[in-house]
Amino acid sequence: MNPLPPFAAVSMAALLAPLALTPLRERLSPAELPGVQHFVRVGGYDLHYTDEGPRDAPVVLLIHGFAAWAFAWRSQRAALVAAGRRAVTIDLPGYGASPRPVAPVYSTHDQALTLLQALDALGIGTFDVVGHSFGGRVAFQIALLAPQRVRRIVAICPEAFTIGRPPIAALARLPLIGQALAYYVLAPSLVGVGLRSLAKRDDWLTDEVIAGYAAPLYVRGTAAAQVWQARSPKDGPLPVPENLAAIRPPILLLWGDGDTVFPVDEGRRLERILPDARLIVYDRTGHLPYEERAADVNQAVVGFLVGAR
Template sequence: MRRYRFRSEPLALDDAARASAPGQFVRLSDGWTHYELAGPPDAQTVVLIHGFSVPYYIWDPTFAALAEAGFRALRYDLYGRGFSDRPDVEYNADLYDRQLCELLDALGIATPVDVAGLSMGGPIAIHFADRHPERVRRLVLVDPAGFPLKQPPVAALIRLYPLGE
């Protein structure tokens, strides 16, 4: 069963919910983080960071393919998503950076990793790579959030002059 919070939908993340969840949990400084790790322990680790609206299971096909190809695949739920805790803190780049650093440390992953970020996971991956270049071997961005689209000049005119009501 997949759980995620939508608007005001309550989601109790208690021991019973964690017991029914796939994957594993680790307690970090800001709360519990839900994750899944597959593949040979000595293989190159690929970290998969999901976007805003869909938790870690968005990576299901990629996660399975990486593990089958001999990589060590790690995916996790960002704080506030999926089965990870929803700490009462400011949700910003520092929080997500700390979460990933602590997760890698807790799992004993000390070698540089390949990091893939999808949508909102893109800026998180960029921030992590910028702050910790020694921990990142490669960076992959999949439709990253935060990059403005190039628009034709007519689009700018439409934004300036509203068309009707």
């Protein structure tokens, strides 16, 4: 039997290595992440959430973006609580300290319904919502599914116009290739590089912040969840791009002028399509304004959600 050519042997090793290495890296349960305390039971899943501020105050739901979790909102949570609001974050399935289902349940429709059910379980009726990137798309989906519950929306560099999964998802769907791809892309050592590539300012990017974003990558099932996200529909029965004009709550759009993920022209287009929207653009800012311009974003969020009343 002839040995594999060198290139083929290296490629095969690269595909097979994650099968052995993933359990070594993903060794934690969600409850073992630092600072994790609260879980709410929804549809057989224990979702991680934070709940800060007066229990009788108006609720602000904060929805993180791709590969983030409750940690990302630490500055905004503090600002909202200081302004007298109740700040609630819920880690989306597949992220943070929430479960990683091995099933095609990662459409924005699924995520939005899960968050609404979690709010029901917490006894929360109406609320404001702040969403970043993919979380902004989930916020739009929530407003389409439950318009009577959403008071106002702050969407930070939201994903709004993409139709389906990115081209790389076709590879991620493949059994062996998908697992290997997810393993390498989600390497904790790449988190700092990834965050820096998204931002135009990095004075906020300390070792502590990098460690905070990287922590969930050590939770069991993380790579597999990304494979199943690639196998899930993008939206569901109410596609966001086709229904933007039906979103009625007042919306504040916050964007970085140097966003390379969703360019600011998408924000200007959204401002024209959405029935009641206003756009603020931050100069020398990338895809993470809530980190790069935390003080400015906090002022805008609090002013829109609190000052308007």
